[in-house]
Amino acid sequence: MAQQHGPHSAEDVTVTPPDIVRRAVAAAGIGNVTEWYDFGVYAYLEKTIQTVFLPPGTPGGPVIVAALFAASFLVRPFGGLFFGPLADRIGRTKTLATTMVLMALATFGIGVLPTYSAIGIGAPVLLLLCRLVQGFSTGGEYGGAMTFVAEYAPDRRRGFLCSWLESGTLTGYVLGAGIVTILQTTLGESSPTMLSWGWRIPFLVALPLGAVGLYLRYRLEETPAFSQLTEQSGEQGQQSFTRFFRSAARLGWRPVLVCMGLVIAFNVSSYMLTTVMPTYLTETLGEYGAPTISTTTSQVLQMIVLAVLLAIVPVLGRLSDRVGRRPVVIAGCVLLLVLSWPAVLLLQTGAIGGVFVGLLLLGLTLVCFEGTMPATLPALFPTGVRYGLLAITFNVAVSAFGGTSSVIVQGLISLTGWLTVPAVYLTFAGIVGAAAVWFLPESNARPLPGSRPAASSQEEARELAEAAG
Template identity: 55%
Template sequence: MEASGGRPDRHGSRRGEPKATIVDERQAKRAVAAAAIGNTMEWFDFGVYSYIAVVISQVFFPPTSSTAQLLSTFATFAVAFLVRPLGGFFFGPLGDRIGRRKVLATTMVTMALGTLAIGLIPSYATIGIWSPALLLVARLVQGFSTGGEYGGAATFVSEYSPDRRRGFMASWLEFGTLAGYSLGAALVTVLTVAMTPQDLTTWGWRIPFLVAGPLGIIGLYLRFRLEETPAYRKTSGDEQPQTAATWRSLRTIFGGHWRSMLKCIGLVLVFNVTNYLLTAYMPTYLSAVLGFQHTSSLTLVLVAMVLVMGLIVALGRFSDRIGRLPIAGFGSVALIVLSFPAFLLIGVGSVAAVLGGLLIIGLTLVCFSSTMPSTLPALFPTEIRYGAVSVGFNIAVALFGGTTPLVAEALVAATGMKSVPAFLLVAAGAVGLVAVLFTREPAGRALPGARPTATDREEAEQRFREKRDQE
């Protein structure tokens, strides 16, 4: 719905010309739910994969040393991230050309099939080298589909959200991330406690991956119920031609918007290095490096995640009041100052100390997870938003996020220093702080290239006046 103006203004608006978009709040909530479930499913898989990495290493790889098996498992984890930019290059511009909803439905199906396939692959003992080869193919399918998932979901939610509530509504996307991770981790923990090690290794590990089928059907149903975002409908209805091809779109992204792309990569780097070190690496670090029982390691990281999860939407709402950048900047500084103390605390080895260290890292993580879903889409205009966010996000994740567990494990193995992964967090914090300093505050502003959005006509008129004054 559009709010219309009266007499002409200094921007050339005429009587009856739409000035601002009024968003149907119920439809916006459905959009948030449909987008968040994709993140929930993606991170359900990652929670399962990282929590059951020790078992997967025994199932899919030859019985050499346990360190070699773990490194092979994390290498397979990282390879899926290396293909994510290809998914971003393919699905992102496609989402700008044919619509967000169609592409997000496609990525949902592809991701569900890739996860389901892992649960059906025979073990190394059964088919030999074909077992890790098929695991690699399934992970590549997951990575390719995920390349179009996050950028599209963040774009979809941001374009549906009223300007003054975008931080709060978009933060539910990352709440879905930790919810999916926690559900996957909790399921693996229950299976680990309830089953014998032999049964878990023989067949029990397959159960969490097979759950992906029903989750995919639910997500597909929710996404097909949605309409396109108001911003996309407006752009696709303009007389100006849409981007005609993927390569043209990519030239536009890297040519005219390279500064925004660098900011996007920097912000995603600090977000995802922190994210993957805590969620994908710490369960293995606690058991393989510090000697905790595997079940205890799983439980400690899971408890830390659940304790900080509620802060995501609280900080998302707070970011609508004070801005996204102060919160993200605080998180970057916290990484620089507190990463080594956190690892030293974890190294004490008591349950209370380990949980305290994990909570420090978790609290810095929520500074990014609460603000990035609403910050990244605001870097780019509507006509390239899906493609640009997908490409920038996945380049950063492929180079720095998904490789974090592998690099951290290799550093520990090479140096023997238990606290050496903290170097990764300090470096990421420094990059994040630079990116924050060069980024324009997006809170309360209309998305670039889009009209102001609001929940009623009065707010729409006020939002239009605010945007006109800002320009």
């Protein structure tokens, strides 16, 4: 990775006013809210989706529903491959607006699908198509959101500002899970009303969420980093796909592999808590003779844990601006190795207190990554290929190991009968993350590769110039 040179004067520093940065964070974060809102809704409606979209008594119904969820991750790399280089060619704002529209429409589309009782096997096929559109759009969404905020954020506050993306993630999941829980409590989880039209309501809410996101994103101009790139070389700013891959090849494999390792640790932790645990606690344990808890209890406990994480994420983002990204990420990897086994054993007790502590321990393994990854990953790549390489690498890792966690864990438990499979998978993620962070360069308080130093005020710009001089 190329060395960054300090500014010769305050004029060499990009100054972005705090109000514009806040708008950028909000515009990018609403996409995370929408994306993870869908995940929360789907995870909490898995039993209902199985009843509504599959033939009655389908063998392996939970595995099929998990596979339908995981199917969207199979096309995410293709979405990253399409939208990533496109954003490095035509700009971040237009691309993120497109992914926002596709994601909202696909989620809304699930809410208006006919059921199995209405059209037979066509129902799960249409559900699969909607999930594939969601996955394709998401392939260009999260990596782009990280790039967008990182390129707007001042160097000294990038960790804190980027961490709000994960606050959007948690907010979206809690919002989706909360709406489903309220509906299931008021209508009844398996009531005729819930199975007739109640399950549709959470999916339909995605459309107004998407409209808000689209409005916020269209109000913003291009990021300072991308604008500088196009000013310096219009040819670079409008590079072809072929030139994008040539530029990417010149970087070598190291940043790509480091990014992939960190994403595996980050996303296995995330999907284990948010998509594996709801089914694990209420169904999987019972299938093997272990005590389970009710769906409502599981949902409430998980939302409490996520609310706790929501408060911690920006604190760790700010901490990473002070002590560096690497120490916080290393702490997350160590916690994965130390806490995964006791957490899973506590989950198997069936006691509300034990399950809550187990979920909280899983949350603590995750929160170190949530507070740092949105600022750490964009700093691995230069401006001209940042969006594209991050989108491609992120989604390949997520598709192979993160979003498929539910299918992998369910499949391994079915194969082996081991209820400790989640701990094994989390330990694997911790080892991979530790190996990646060993080669991770510290990016705290430094300009993004290929970009000028960034500050939030002229005074801070002068301080950066004086420090460099």
